Amino acid sequence: MDAEPDGARDAEPDYRFTLANERTFLAWIRTALGLLAGGVAVGQVVPPFGVPGATAALSLMCLGLAAVLAATSYPRWRAVQRAMRAGRPLPSSRAVLVLAVGVLVVTLTAAVLVVLG
Template sequence: MWAMIRRWFDPDEVRSVGTTPDYRFSLANERTFLAWLRTALALVGGGLAVSQFLPEHRLRVGIAVSLLALGGLVALRAVDHWARSERAMRLGEALPPSRFPAVLALIVTIGAGALLVATLL
């Protein structure tokens, strides 16, 4: 666990294995990471908006907390995926598979439905 977290914060740890990949692949990996961070920020912003602007309703707090927590989870997942992908590229391995985008899409769809219900009530 700590070794994984150390890779997130220590660029030398990522660079300590394998060979340097084509810089275009590393930059593409970084752009993907930044896209995931934008998604995380949007979820956090949505959570804050729900907590402030949705009318008083029992679902309001649940939806807001869920969006805020999901935003934090997406940010952590983004940095983990970036580090694992960079390591795989350096070692010439296949990129790590992930079900996270599909799970996130389902969660967002369910959340959108809950927001719709809360807004209509």
């Protein structure tokens, strides 16, 4: 594993915490894959909405959110692992806020498009 640059201790954390961190990483990846599948499904299966380009926009929103989650999941896993090894508090993350706001925006957009026909 990566050594700490500031000379902090590098202790092996309890394996249960390491495995929990790995499960959390995999949950982020599963969420990204679900958004990827949803984006592809919207783009390929959903009939066009009454608003021109809306299907493509909704699809791209899902795909973009999937890409953000996939790109941030490994650095988050690594930062948590380093903090556990160094005995430091776990780092905060904006990923939960980004996911919540992103899903809310996708949901509201889909709801408006369904109502508009």
